Amino acid sequence: MVWYSIVAVRTAPTILHLDMDAFYASVEQASKPSLRGKAVVVGGLGPRGVVATASYEARAFGVHSAMPMAQARRLAPNAAYLVPRFAFYRSVSEQVTSLLRALSPLVEPLSLDEAFVDLEAGGAAWDAESARRAGVKLRADIRAVTGLTGSVGLAASKMLAKIASEKAKPDGLVLIEPGTERALLGPMPVRALPGVGPATNDQLRRAGIHTVAELAEAGEDELVRLLGKAHGHALYAMALARDERPVVAEREAKSVSVEDTYDVDIHDRVRVGLEVQRLADRCVRRLRAAGLSGRTIVLKVRRYDFSTLTRSETLRGPTDDPAVVRETAARLLASVDTTGGVRLLGVGVSGLADYTQEDLFAQAASAEAGNPDEEPEQEPAADRTAPAERRWLAGHDVRHAEYGHGWVQGSGLGRVTVRFETPGSPPGRVRTFFVDDPDLEPADPLPLVPSARHVPAGPEDTALPEPGDRTGERVPSESAAEGG
Numbered sequence: 001m002v003w004y005s006i007v008a009v010r011t012a013p014t015i016l017h018l019d020m021d022a023f024y025a026s027v028e029q030a031s032k033p034s035l036r037g038k039a040v041v042v043g044g045l046g047p048r049g050v051v052a053t054a055s056y057e058a059r060a061f062g063v064h065s066a067m068p069m070a071q072a073r074r075l076a077p078n079a080a081y082l083v084p085r086f087a088f089y090r091s092v093s094e095q096v097t098s099l100l101r102a103l104s105p106l107v108e109p110l111s112l113d114e115a116f117v118d119l120e121a122g123g124a125a126w127d128a129e130s131a132r133r134a135g136v137k138l139r140a141d142i143r144a145v146t147g148l149t150g151s152v153g154l155a156a157s158k159m160l161a162k163i164a165s166e167k168a169k170p171d172g173l174v175l176i177e178p179g180t181e182r183a184l185l186g187p188m189p190v191r192a193l194p195g196v197g198p199a200t201n202d203q204l205r206r207a208g209i210h211t212v213a214e215l216a217e218a219g220e221d222e223l224v225r226l227l228g229k230a231h232g233h234a235l236y237a238m239a240l241a242r243d244e245r246p247v248v249a250e251r252e253a254k255s256v257s258v259e260d261t262y263d264v265d266i267h268d269r270v271r272v273g274l275e276v277q278r279l280a281d282r283c284v285r286r287l288r289a290a291g292l293s294g295r296t297i298v299l300k301v302r303r304y305d306f307s308t309l310t311r312s313e314t315l316r317g318p319t320d321d322p323a324v325v326r327e328t329a330a331r332l333l334a335s336v337d338t339t340g341g342v343r344l345l346g347v348g349v350s351g352l353a354d355y356t357q358e359d360l361f362a363q364a365a366s367a368e369a370g371n372p373d374e375e376p377e378q379e380p381a382a383d384r385t386a387p388a389e390r391r392w393l394a395g396h397d398v399r400h401a402e403y404g405h406g407w408v409q410g411s412g413l414g415r416v417t418v419r420f421e422t423p424g425s426p427p428g429r430v431r432t433f434f435v436d437d438p439d440l441e442p443a444d445p446l447p448l449v450p451s452a453r454h455v456p457a458g459p460e461d462t463a464l465p466e467p468g469d470r471t472g473e474r475v476p477s478e479s480a481a482e483g484g
């Protein structure tokens with residue numbers, strides 16, 4: 001196997017970007033036959049709950065990630081609303097990652113459902129044709145092993161590979177032939193480029209720049225004048241499709257942070273506060289997209305004289321709640337002297353854990369208690385005693401002594417409704433039980449593809465925080481439900 005990755009500028013489209021389609025929702029559909037082809041929304045319950053993702057069927061109603069759950073329910077009242085099962089999504093993600101690692105030692109995961117792969121470094125591809133073959137085979141392997149679809153982009157750079165996979169969505173493959181990059185990028189909105197968020201987008205729009213072609217025409221000097229040196233320079237390079245960032249293997253994120261440098265120092269204390277809130281929200285979005293939560297909130301402030309301060313606060317439990325991160329960052333800001341002006345602000349979260357279910361349980365708890373103001377994230381999970389109904393989270397698996405494996409379709413008023421079906425069965429029947437029915441127990445998820453090499457609910461699951469009322473109630477095995 002030869003390592004070509006040292007070669008300066010790549011000419012073959014051998015960087016692959018994979019992004020799974022509607023990831024959490026697709027896992028739920030693969031898991032629950034009755035939901036296939038239906039609108040499915042996965043997200044947090046409770047007053048501050050937001051949509052994690054929506055199936056493409058639900059997107060047709062306008063539902064999308066980060067939308068308040070209440071708004072989603074108004075748009076798509078008949079969709080299935082499910083609570084995320086992060087440990088299960090991670091186990092599926094690991095199945096996908098091991099397929100990527102078989103292609104190359106250079107695999108750079110970006111989130112639970114997304115990664116770059118340097119095919120050339122693994123000897124898996126060397127030109128457009130071999131790259132396309134590798135991409136087609138990868139998609140087929142992912143489907144065989146997980147039952148899910150992922151979209152693949154192939155290009156000679158990371159930026160274009162990611163743009164390509166976005167174009168390929170859902171369930172497709174797009175290869176950008178070298179030499180066609182600029183023609184392809186030209187008509188795209190500037191927002192398609194990495195690093196162009198809403199603020200930059202607005203700034204460019206005010207300058208009459210809407211498309212990537214217009215960005216390239218504006219020229220480097222103009223962009224530097226508009227956006228500052230670093231950003232202007234970087235954006236100009238991307239507008240010309242120049243991106244030589246290498247694929248970096250195993251970048252274990254120790255923290256997730258975002259920062260902004262201001263061309264003009266900010267003096268107004270209120271404005272500084274607003275910027276910090278905005279950064280906190282952005283930081284949380286990244287955290288969530290990476291399937292992480294963290295305990296330590298960090299605020300970074302570079303002052304007019306380039307002196308840089310960091311302040312941090314560690315919470316009792318991990319969080320990915322925007323309100324908690326915002327409040328903590330605001331508290332930290334209160335302890336910093338910003339008179340004289342601020343050049344840079346940053347907000348980060350460290351002490352990372354995989355997504356804990358804690359926040360969601362807390363949200364569900366405060367919803368039940370009718371107390372949206374409580375700060376559940378700062379209480380240890382073990383202290384919360386659950387009423388019987390909270391064992392039955394919508395979408396989570398159960399086993400009934402007589403009817404076998406199923407999932408919770410809903411609960412309330414002392415009843416729980418269960419649909420009895422498994423990934424390999426036809427759509428199943430619904431039955432209703434009392435919440436304290438002794439024949440009904442929480443269960444581990446079943447593999448999405450019954451014969452797959454990997455059993456999703458293994459030690460990984462037990463390592464993650466569990467709701468207190470589940471421990472010690474493990475169903476001995478999932479052997480009965482799937483004949484293989």
Ligand code: TTP
Pocket residue numbers: 019020021022023024025051052053054065066111113114169170285288289
């Ligand atoms: P994405 O890849 O951004 O979205 P997606 O896979 O659901 O849909 P598609 O890629 O087809 O457009 O995110 C991957 C998963 O991360 C998503 O399924 C749920 C989670 N997520 C959140 O929890 N919150 C968010 O705001 C986003 C964007 C994603």
Ligand code: MG
Pocket residue numbers: 019020021022023113
């Ligand atoms: Mg995705």
Ligand code: MG
Pocket residue numbers: 019020111113114
């Ligand atoms: Mg993604």
